[in-house]
Amino acid sequence: MTATLDQDSLIEYGYRRVIITIIAVLCALLEIVDTTIVNVALNDMKGTLGATLTDIAWVITAYAIANVIVIPMTSWLSQQFGRRNYFAASIIIFTVASFLCGNSTNIWELVFFRFIQGMGGGALLVTAQTIITESYPPAKRSMAQAIYGMGVIVGPTLGPPLGGYIVDHFSWPYIFYINVPLGIIAVLLTLTFVKSPKYGEKQAAKDVDWWGVVFLIMFIGSLQFVLEHGQQDDWFSNSTIVILSVTSVLGLLFFVWRELTYDRPIVNLRVLKDKNLQVGVVMSFILGFGLFGSTFVIPIYTQSILGWTATDAGLLLIPSSLMTGFMMPFIGKMIQNGVPQKYMVAIGLCVFFGFSFVMYSRLTNDTGAEHMFWPLIFRGVGLGLLFVPVMTLSLSTLSGKSIGEGAAFTGMMRQLGGSFGIALITTFISRFSQSHRVNLLANLDPTDFEVQQRINQMQASFIAKGFTPNEALGKAYQLLEGSVMKQATVLSYMDVFLYIGILFIACVPFVLMIKQGKNKVDTSSLH
Missing domain, CATH: 4.10.860 (DNA Excision Repair, Uvrb; Chain A)
Known part of the structure; x- marks a missing residue:
């Protein structure tokens, strides 16, 4: 009974709930934007700090490793130090590390401070979700997840255009300095408004x-x-x-x-006995795969194949994110009105499959923004239908400290899903490009009249620029090889979208088998 009373005492109303919601979304945004904002600044960092491409990759890796190590421990750390104190300390660590990242004078200094920043940031994501969930009464928790979800979905997309703008108009340290004033405001608001639940006595150091x-x-x-x-x-x-x-x-x-x-x-694995959380953990992994995978692959395609700038590539994704943000409150309302989450997730998976399939069919060497606009709006709808139902379903049958433990698992799986997605996509693009190149070259018959005509035209244009006939022929073959390689890469991007789509559509039957909450009898699952 005391646990329930304590749980109810965390529920906020009026302006306090609004402020706590703003703090939670701001902190989730800070953390997630910082995951992707550095991507467009890596070239500038490389030049300033005199680092190699392999060295500079550690700026992303260090942050990601620290993130996924801290996320599973956040629930335990909250209990040890008190939720409010731990949350405030995490924001301070994140903010101070951001300032030190901006002041770094060599690459390994930057990598070290990025690791520290990731330690603070990992805690922000899950603790923000727990705080926002517990501040709303159970009937309105789907709305709380919708508001939190706006930050999580919009964050990865905001990073590249914001980073591109800052790098183009200022310099790369400012992508870190921007966190400092926001961090200070978040700390002051946290200490004033966030409450800590009481979870018994702390562990002694020897019991840890x-x-x-x-x-x-x-x-x-x-x-x-x-x-x-x-x-x-x-x-x-x-x-x-x-x-x-x-x-x-x-x-x-x-x-x-x-x-x-x-x-x-330190991590309570027994909370995974909850059937809804088990499904939520798997779906969070797939959601991370689709969200971070598509956020990663689209800017790379537009920059490397279509020759867009980093800012333009980032801006392309914004309508998709705005669409997701726009849908979130409506989806929260639908869940409150009793629409079963599993049907919404199933529709979301089908919509995401539709997005992937349309992208698969539309990619070429010169696809324009107008060809990708509606598929990306479709992607926004799919992510909206997935995110809130998956989060609310995962935590729907948990209470007390189990909410924090469940949120930590879904948060960790979403991050790992993103890492697996990006790793698989980069591998696929590299491997598929080579196999497509081999197939294309096999179909390129040097004795064919059209092929010979094309080579002769290119040779003639190089001779006109002052090259000898032999040099011009070599250049013509190089150009032909380049266009074959470009076409092979486009085919590999098409494959990636097709496989992402197949992964999502394959999950639909499993989602439809979910039993809806323990408190309701779900007749559809009684066979």
Whole structure:
């Protein structure tokens, strides 16, 4: 009974709830925008700090590794230090690290501060979700998830155009400095308005599950490194990737064993007995795959194939995100009115399949923004139908501290889904491009009249520019090879969209098998 009273005492009304909602969305946005905002600034950083491409990739990797290590521990850390204090401390760590990132004088300094920033940031994402969920009465929690979801969905898309604008008009340190005033405001509001639930006494340092922490870092840290660097290091032909893959598997096995046998585990795996959370964890992974995968692949396609600027590539995704944001409150209302989440998720998966299939059929060497506008609006609708129902369904049958533990699992799986998605997409594009190139060259008959005519035309244009006939012929072949490679790459992007679509449509039957909440009898699942 006391736990329920304590739970009810966290519910806020009026202006306090509005302010807590703003804090939670602001902090989720800060964290997620920082995941993608650096992507467009990497070139400038490379020049200023004198780093190689492999070195500069660590700016993204360090942040991602710190993120996924901290996310599963947030619920436990909240209980140790009190939710409000932990949340405020995380914002302070994130803000100070942002300032230090901007002041970095060499690449490894920047990587170190990005890791610290990721440690603070990982906590913001999940704790913000828990705070916003507990501040609303159960009947309005779907609306709370909708508002939080606006930040999470819009964030990855805002990063590239905002980063592009800052880099073009100022310089790269300002992508970090922008966090400082926002962080200070968030800390002051948190300390004034956020309440902490009471979860019994803290653990003494000697009782802390230190082995659990070690195994978690082994598992998640190694896995994240493998996903981020696998493709550029040629996967399992690289000894580091092999060693870290084995470390990750061992880390996972030891971690599961430790958390299930230790009295006070740092991550409560038993919360996964909840059927709705199990489905939510799998769906969060697939949602992360689709959200971060498509947010990653579209700017790369428009920049590398169509020759767009970073800012234009980022701006292309904004209508899609605005569409998702626009839909969120309506979806929250529909859930409140009793529309079953599983049907909304199933429709969302079908819509996302539609988006992927249309993109698959429309990609060419010169696709315009007008060809991608409506498919991307479609993507926004699909993500809206997926995000809120998946989040509310995951946490719908949890209460008390289990809400925080459940949110940590869904948050971690969404991030890992994104990492798996990006790793698989980069590998696929690289491998498929090579196989398509081989197939295209096989169909390119040098004795064919049209092929000879094309080569002769290109040779003539190079001779006209002052090259010798032999040089001009070499240049003509280079140009032909370039156009073949470009076409092969476009075909590989088409494959990626097709496979993402197939993954989403394959999940529909599983979603329809979900039982809807323990408190309602779902006759459709009684056969």
